[in-house]
Amino acid sequence: xxxxxxxPMLGEAWHAIGANRMRAFLTMLGMMIGVGAVVLMLAVGQxxxxxxxxxxxxxxxxxxVVLAGSQQAGGARTGGGNATTLTSDDAYAIRExxxxxxxxxxxxxxYQLIFESNNWNTQVFGTTPxxxxxxxxxxxxxxxxxxxxxxxxxRVAILGATTAKNLFGDASPVGQxxxxxxxxxxxxxxxxxKGQSLDGRDQDDTVxxxxxxxxxxxxxxxxxxxxxxxxxxxESDGAMAIVESGMKDLLRERHRLNGVDDxxxxxxxxxxxxxxxxxxxxxxxxxxxxxxxxxxxxxIGIMNIMLVSVTERTREIGIRMAIGARxxxxxxxxxxxxxxxxxxxxxIGVALGAGxxxxxxxxxxxxxxxxxxxxxxxxxxxxxxxxxFGFYPAWKAARLDPIEALRYQ
Amino acid sequence: xxxxxADQAGRPPQPDGKAVIAVSRLTKTYSTQAGPxxxxxxxxxxxREGEFAAVMGPSGSGKSTFMNILGCLDHLTGGRYELAGQDxxxxxxxxxxxxxxxxxxxxxxxxxxLQRATLEDNVALPLVYAGVDRATxxxxxxxxxxxxxxxxYAQSRPxxxxxxxxxxxxxxxxxxxxxxxxxxxxxxxxxxxKTSDEVMDLFCALNDExxxxxxxxxxxxxxxxxxxxxxxxxxxxxxxxxxxxxxWHGVKP
Numbered sequence: 001x002x003x004x005x006x007x008p009m010l011g012e013a014w015h016a017i018g019a020n021r022m023r024a025f026l027t028m029l030g031m032m033i034g035v036g037a038v039v040l041m042l043a044v045g046q047x048x049x050x051x052x053x054x055x056x057x058x059x060x061x062x063x064x065v066v067l068a069g070s071q072q073a074g075g076a077r078t079g080g081g082n083a084t085t086l087t088s089d090d091a092y093a094i095r096e097x098x099x100x101x102x103x104x105x106x107x108x109x110x111y112q113l114i115f116e117s118n119n120w121n122t123q124v125f126g127t128t129p130x131x132x133x134x135x136x137x138x139x140x141x142x143x144x145x146x147x148x149x150x151x152x153x154x155r156v157a158i159l160g161a162t163t164a165k166n167l168f169g170d171a172s173p174v175g176q177x178x179x180x181x182x183x184x185x186x187x188x189x190x191x192x193x194k195g196q197s198l199d200g201r202d203q204d205d206t207v208x209x210x211x212x213x214x215x216x217x218x219x220x221x222x223x224x225x226x227x228x229x230x231x232x233x234x235e236s237d238g239a240m241a242i243v244e245s246g247m248k249d250l251l252r253e254r255h256r257l258n259g260v261d262d263x264x265x266x267x268x269x270x271x272x273x274x275x276x277x278x279x280x281x282x283x284x285x286x287x288x289x290x291x292x293x294x295x296x297x298x299x300i301g302i303m304n305i306m307l308v309s310v311t312e313r314t315r316e317i318g319i320r321m322a323i324g325a326r327x328x329x330x331x332x333x334x335x336x337x338x339x340x341x342x343x344x345x346x347x348i349g350v351a352l353g354a355g356x357x358x359x360x361x362x363x364x365x366x367x368x369x370x371x372x373x374x375x376x377x378x379x380x381x382x383x384x385x386x387x388x389f390g391f392y393p394a395w396k397a398a399r400l401d402p403i404e405a406l407r408y409q
Numbered sequence: 410x411x412x413x414x415a416d417q418a419g420r421p422p423q424p425d426g427k428a429v430i431a432v433s434r435l436t437k438t439y440s441t442q443a444g445p446x447x448x449x450x451x452x453x454x455x456x457r458e459g460e461f462a463a464v465m466g467p468s469g470s471g472k473s474t475f476m477n478i479l480g481c482l483d484h485l486t487g488g489r490y491e492l493a494g495q496d497x498x499x500x501x502x503x504x505x506x507x508x509x510x511x512x513x514x515x516x517x518x519x520x521x522x523l524q525r526a527t528l529e530d531n532v533a534l535p536l537v538y539a540g541v542d543r544a545t546x547x548x549x550x551x552x553x554x555x556x557x558x559x560x561x562y563a564q565s566r567p568x569x570x571x572x573x574x575x576x577x578x579x580x581x582x583x584x585x586x587x588x589x590x591x592x593x594x595x596x597x598x599x600x601x602x603k604t605s606d607e608v609m610d611l612f613c614a615l616n617d618e619x620x621x622x623x624x625x626x627x628x629x630x631x632x633x634x635x636x637x638x639x640x641x642x643x644x645x646x647x648x649x650x651x652x653x654x655x656x657w658h659g660v661k662p
Contacts, residue, residue: 323583328503
C-alpha cells in the first residue's frame with residue numbers, strides 16, 4: 001500500500017460511513033460517551049489533585065510540628081499541646097541539628113485587634129522569623145521582623161492578608177499602630193495571601209508578632225519560655241527521617257525522660273499532606289478506570305458494526321479482489337473505516353468531556369483541569385481502540401475467498 | 410504493443426502469436442465433507458495473443474471452475490497453468506492479485522459495479538490498486554468511459570443507467586489497466602438481445618485491437634461472435650473448433 005492509495009481509501013471509508021449515517025452515529029456515540037467520560041473524570045480527578053497540591057505548596061514542604069504533650073492534674077488530662085514542657089530553647093536546640101533549615105517556636109492565642117473604629121478577632125502567633133522560612137511565606141508589603149526584634153521583644157506585627165483587609169480596608173497598614181489586647185503594636189509588614197489550608201481554614205486570617213513580645217505582653221504565661229509548638233523544616237524529603245529521630249532524641253535528653261513516656265508529639269505534616277495527595281490521585285485513577293469501561297463498550301460497538309459491514313459488503317470485497325486488491329488492501333480499507341469511526345467519535349468525545357468538565361466547574365464550583373495530556377491520551381486510546389477492535393473484522397474481510405465472496409448474495 | 414498498433418492499422422490479428430494462456434493436463438478436485446469431488450479431468454488449452462474463444466457447456470461441465478482458475482481466483486489441483494509466461498501456481502497471493510490487476514480484465518454476468526461510487530470511480534478502481542496517481546486515474550477512467558460511449562455519465566451512479574450501460578461500464582473498468590486478456594463470464598446473461606448484441610460488438614472491436622478474450626456463454630448466437638468455440642462436458646474439453654460463420658464483420662457504422 002502506498003500513499004496514493006490512502007487518499008482514495010479514506011474517501012471510500014468516508015462514503016461507507018456516510019452510507020449508514022444513523023448506524024455510524026450510534027456506533028460513534030459509544031466512543032463519544034467513553035472518551036467523554038474519561039476526559040471528564042480525568043479533569044475532575046486532576047482538578048482535585050491540583051487543588052491538594054496547591055495547598056501543600058502553600059503549607060510549605062518537609063515540615064514537622066512538635067507539640068507539647070498533655071498535662072495531668074489530679075487525674076484530669078488536658079489535650080496535647082497544653083503541657084508547659086516545650087520551650088523556646090528546645091526550638092533553638094533543634095535548630096542546630098543537622099538537616100534542619102528552620103525551627104520556629106510558636107505561642108498563640110485569640111485576641112481582639114483594634115485600629116481606629118475597626119476591630120477584629122483573630123489568631124495571634126508569637127514566633128521567630130524561622131516560621132515564615134518554614135512555611136515559605138512571603139511578605140507582600142513592608143518587611144518581616146528579625147531576631148533582634150524577638151530578642152528585644154519589640155511591639156511590631158505582621159498582618160495576614162485577611163486581617164489587614166478587615167482592619168485597614170484597601171489602605172496600606174505598614175507604619176500604622178494597632179492595638180492587640182489593648183497593647184499598641186506597629187505594623188511593619190503584610191503577608192502574601194496563602195488561601196485555604198488543607199482543613200479549609202483561612203490561613204490569611206492571622207497576625208504574627210515576635211515570640212518574646214507575645215510571651216511578655218499577650219500570654220503572660222507563668223512558665224517562662226513555654227511554647228505551644230515548634231514548627232521544624234528539614235532541608236529535603238530525604239533528610240526527614242534523620243531530622244525526626246534526631247529531634248526526638250534531643251528532646252528526650254533535654255527533658256531528661258530516661259525511658260519515661262515522651263512529653264511531646266512529633267507529627268509529620270508533609271506525610272499527612274502527601275497522603276491527601278495520594279487519595280486524590282487514587283480517586284482520579286479510579287474514576288478514569290470506571291470511565292474506561294464505557295470506552296471498552298464503545299470499542300465492542302465498533303467491532304460489532306464492522307463485522308456487520310464486512311458481511312454486508314462481502315460481494316464488494318469479492319469484486320475488489322477480482323480486480324486486483326491484495327489482502328492487505330482489503331484489510332487496510334476496513335481498518336481505516338474502523339479508525340475513522342473511533343477517531344471521529346473520540347474527537348467529539350473530547351469536546352463533550354471538556355465541555356462537561358467546565359460545566360461541572362461552573363455548576364458545583366469544583367476545580368477541574370482539562371490537561372493536554374488527557375486529551376492526547378483520549379485520542380491515542382481512541383486510535384488504539386479503532387485498530388484493536390477493527391482488526392478482527394478487517395482480517396476476516398481480507399481472508400475471504402474471492403470466489404465465495406463474488407457469489408455472495 | 411506493436412501487434413496492437415498493427416491491428417489498428419487494419420491488419421488482421423495474429424492468432425499464431427505468443428500464448429497468453431497455456432494450460433496442460435489441468436485437473437481440479439474439490440474436497441467436500443462427502444469426499445473429493447473431481448470437477449476437471451485434465452484440460453489442455455492454449456489461447457494465443459489476439460484470440461477470442463467462447464466456452465460453452467451445460468451446467469456442471471466445469472466451465473465456471475475453469476474460468477475461475479484462468480482468472481487466478483482459484484487454485485488448480487494438478488497440471489500446469491501459465492499466464493503470460495508465468496507459472497501461476499508458483500506465485501503468492503499478492504502476485505496473483507497483481508496479475509488480476511494488470512494482466513486480466515474481468516467482466517461478470519451481474520456487472521458487479523460498486524453502487525455507492527460514481528461510474529468514473531468504478532472504472533478507476535483497478536488503478537487505485539495499481540498505485541496510479543489521482544490525475545492519471547481520472548484521465549484514464551474518462552478515456553475508457555468515452556471508449557464505451559458513456560463519457561457523459563461519468564458522475565452518475567450505477568442505479569441511474571440501464572443494464573446494458575452498466576455492462577459497458579464494467580467493460581471500461583476491465584480495460585482501464587490495459588490488460589492483455591479479458592475473461593467474461595456470461596456477460597450477456599442479464600441483458601436483452603439488442604443490448605447483448607451491442608455488448609458483443611464492443612468485445613469484437615476490442616478483440617480487433619488485439620486483446621485476447623475468453624467468454625463463457627450458454628447461447629450459441631453469442632458464442633458465434635467469437636473466433637473459436639470450445640465445448641466442455643463432464644469436466645473434459647470435448648470440442649475446440651474455429652467459428653465459421655461469425656456474427657461480426659468488422660467495425661459497424
